[in-house]
Amino acid sequence: MSQPINLQNPFDQKPLQATPGGLSANGTVLFPLRNGAYRLVEDDNYTQNFGYQWNKFAATQIDREQKNTQLSYNRFFAVTGWDKEDLQDKNILEVGSGAGRFSQIVLDHTKANLYSVDYSNAVEANFKNNGHHKDRFHLYQASVYDMPFAKGQFDKVFCFGVIQHTPDVHKTVQSLISMAKPGAEVLVDFYCVNGWWTKLQAKYMFRPVTKKWGNEKLLNKIEKNVDWMMAATSFFNRIGIGRFVNRFIPICDIKGTLPEGLSKQETREWCILDTFDMFSPEYDQPQKISTVKKWFEENGMEQVWGGEVHYDNCVAYVVKGIKK
Ligand SMILES: C[S@@+](CC[C@H](N)C(=O)[O-])C[C@H]1O[C@@H](n2cnc3c(N)ncnc32)[C@H](O)[C@@H]1O
Incomplete structure (x- = not known):
């Protein structure tokens, strides 16, 4: 009981x-x-x-x-x-x-x-x-x-x-x-x-501005740019420099946070959601x-x-x- x-x-x-x-x-x-x-x-x-x-x-x-x-x-x-x-x-x-x-x-x-x-x-x-x-x-x-x-x-x-x-x-x-x-x-x-480099990434550089945008504006910008950003991060991963370069591309960490086994369409949707989640919160500490x-x-x-x-x-x- x-x-x-x-x-x-x-x-x-x-x-x-x-x-x-x-x-x-x-x-x-x-x-x-x-x-x-x-x-x-x-x-x-x-x-x-x-x-x-x-x-x-x-x-x-x-x-x-x-x-x-x-x-x-x-x-x-x-x-x-x-x-x-x-x-x-x-x-x-x-x-x-x-x-x-x-x-x-x-x-x-x-x-x-x-x-x-x-x-x-x-x-x-x-x-x-x-x-x-x-x-x-x-x-x-x-x-x-x-x-x-x-x-x-x-x-x-x-x-x-x-x-x-x-x-x-x-x-x-x-x-x-x-x-x-x-x-x-x-x-x-x-x-x-994890160290001094934690905040050296696109998220912490851009969020002071992006968190002030309205939800629609932020989501629109992400939807417009998500395809080239996904292509760029995957290219940098393929040539072995993703670990160093991708942190400066304003998209979520696809390799470290998205599950394997998603379809292309699902991956795109997760990326849009997780990227919105990165750039919209008032507090990120x-x-x-x-x-x-x-x-x-x-x-x-x-x-x-x-x-x-x-x-x-x-x-x-x-x-x-x-x-x-
Ligand atoms: C990144 S989301 C995580 C949601 C869920 N735990 C997950 O992992 O999918 C953070 C959540 O915390 C909530 N949150 C932030 N501040 C809060 C507060 N003071 N009290 C309760 N919830 C809060 C937000 O509204 C949001 O839904």
Whole structure:
């Protein structure tokens, strides 16, 4: 039997009830349920680009929609090392769920209860992808800093590809840890600082300008240029200088982040999505593994581990630990 999760208003710490109209206190709906998600915030916040991106490319990275790749499944189980059977009836918190590529893995492959939070209206894409899991799936549009749960309740907390996109990365980690119960595992994967060269790439050179463009303008420019950029990076890879030159071409890392086995059309779509994801976020603050490990240790975590996890042809930079 799973333990019920106590809902709590993050703005006044009073209890909330889930009702058909939304999250309520004393019979009044404070946070409406709209298109499958409880809404604690408006769409117009610093993550609006993600809302646009994930609703536009809602199915692109969802394993269930793929013929030849299982990248999300492979990443999820490589990074977590979790045993599917063990997760039955566990309460799992996912923060920054985007279009729900990892929500799908938890819901389709385990019998856990999943509480997913995203600050953007990407929750609508997630609901389209996973809303049929009516009993085990709970979806909230809320910030990691103001989540509608009493502290210390979750059996597992995971947050993939998100912390670098938040304004205060340390506070984000503290907030994630605060949601875990004693003995629970907390995991993050994130953009990593590997050395002085990490920021020497087209992304960090152009994003101060591109993040100010509207979503349509940025997407248009990427769509117009994606074909020559894909051709150029593949040419430089063929002649053996891709490692040095491709970082200056304003396109995502095709070799290091895209799954093998995609068709030409699918590769193009993944490239457009991942390139938009590079150039649109308000915040992009890669972190050293040692820094995130230190934050885990300083905030009540033990058995903290940080390092690279390899899966398919990709690598994830991970920190995980157990709440004391
Ligand atoms: C790069 S996407 C990753 C989405 C998903 N985890 C995945 O890997 O496909 C980052 C997500 O973090 C969300 N996000 C950013 N800041 C957030 C915050 N303060 N609270 C909750 N979610 C946030 C964004 O809206 C976005 O959907």
